[in-house]
Amino acid sequence: MSFHRWIGIGLLSSASLSRIYSTMASGKVKLALIDLSGTLHVDDQPTEGAVDALKRLRQHGVRVRFVTNTTKESVHSLHTRLRKIGFELEREEIYGSLAAAAEYIRKNALNPYYLLTDDARTDMPPNDPDRPIDSVVVGLAPERFCYENLNEAFRVLHQKRTDSPPKLVAIHEGRYYKAKDGIALGPGCFVKGLEYSSGVAPVCIGKPNEYFFRSALPEDVAVEECVMIGDDPNDDCLGAMRIGMKGYLVETGKYQPELYSEENRPAVSGIFATFSDVVQHIVGKVQKG
Numbered sequence: 583m584s585f586h587r588w589i590g591i592g593l594l595s596s597a598s599l600s601r602i603y604s605t606m607a608s609g610k611v612k613l614a615l616i617d618l619s620g621t622l623h624v625d626d627q628p629t630e631g632a633v634d635a636l637k638r639l640r641q642h643g644v645r646v647r648f649v650t651n652t653t654k655e656s657v658h659s660l661h662t663r664l665r666k667i668g669f670e671l672e673r674e675e676i677y678g679s680l681a682a683a684a685e686y687i688r689k690n691a692l693n694p695y696y697l698l699t700d701d702a703r704t705d706m707p708p709n710d711p712d713r714p715i716d717s718v719v720v721g722l723a724p725e726r727f728c729y730e731n732l733n734e735a736f737r738v739l740h741q742k743r744t745d746s747p748p749k750l751v752a753i754h755e756g757r758y759y760k761a762k763d764g765i766a767l768g769p770g771c772f773v774k775g776l777e778y779s780s781g782v783a784p785v786c787i788g789k790p791n792e793y794f795f796r797s798a799l800p801e802d803v804a805v806e807e808c809v810m811i812g813d814d815p816n817d818d819c820l821g822a823m824r825i826g827m828k829g830y831l832v833e834t835g836k837y838q839p840e841l842y843s844e845e846n847r848p849a850v851s852g853i854f855a856t857f858s859d860v861v862q863h864i865v866g867k868v869q870k871g
């Protein structure tokens with residue numbers, strides 16, 4: 583359980599810090615799964631040192647994959663935006679819950695009512711006008727979360743169909759996220775509200791779903807060789823740790839250290855001030871490995 587200890591970077595002397603690092607510096611890291619919003623950037627601003635840190639990680643032979651619950655924009659838009667603010671990454675390196683949800687919808691041949699932004703809709707299978715709407719898909723869509731739309735979604739879920747009961751698909755159930763002007767509501771409360779009124783339990787697609795993390799891993803990488811870096815203790819770190827990865831938390835996004843005391847701090851593999859600090863830690867491991 584030594585990996586599961588909390589590290590208060592700001593509170594430790596460099597001597598005690600290096601001691602903890604050395605207990606953790608075992609096992610080579612081959613792949614880093616990296617969260618985007620709150621970790622690499624907040625809105626259109628890269629977090630401190632993140633652009634160079636990402637380059638450094640690649641230079642040390644660590645493969646990267648960007649895993650995001652972002653549902654407000656399509657992968658194409660997200661990729662374009664990240665390039666514009668300085669990150670070097672390929673579109674194929676982004677694995678989002680939108681893509682995972684689209685795959686789920688196709689596999690289950692669903693014809694959903696979408697509570698998504700118009701941009702996110704472009705990543706989804708089109709509706710079939712000749713079949714009834716049989717499901718609801720919810721992502722982060724602030725401009726669509728009004729009573730009228732939520733009521734329409736509720737009515738879809740309330741249908742009593744014995745052949746195939748309606749499905750509620752949550753692209754993710756995020757409670758909140760960090761926006762430019764502060765903390766903002768995620769889609770989770772709307773999913774829970776629909777569940778409450780309709781009695782239909784949601785299928786959750788994105789982080790912290792185990793299926794999501796496993797499907798993000800290439801076949802030639804073992805979970806023990808993989809780390810997850812993110813700003814959400816539960817959805818990023820603990821979710822990944824449940825399948826055997828290490829989960830490193832950064833303090834740049836939604837994580838609010840003041841909400842935790844020594845006793846209830848998240849039991850993640852490590853807490854770092856920035857993404858750049860995590861990279862420094864991993865690069866140390868690669869050099870030693």
Ligand SMILES: [Mg+2]
Pocket residue numbers: 617618619620621812813814835
């Ligand atoms: Mg995040």
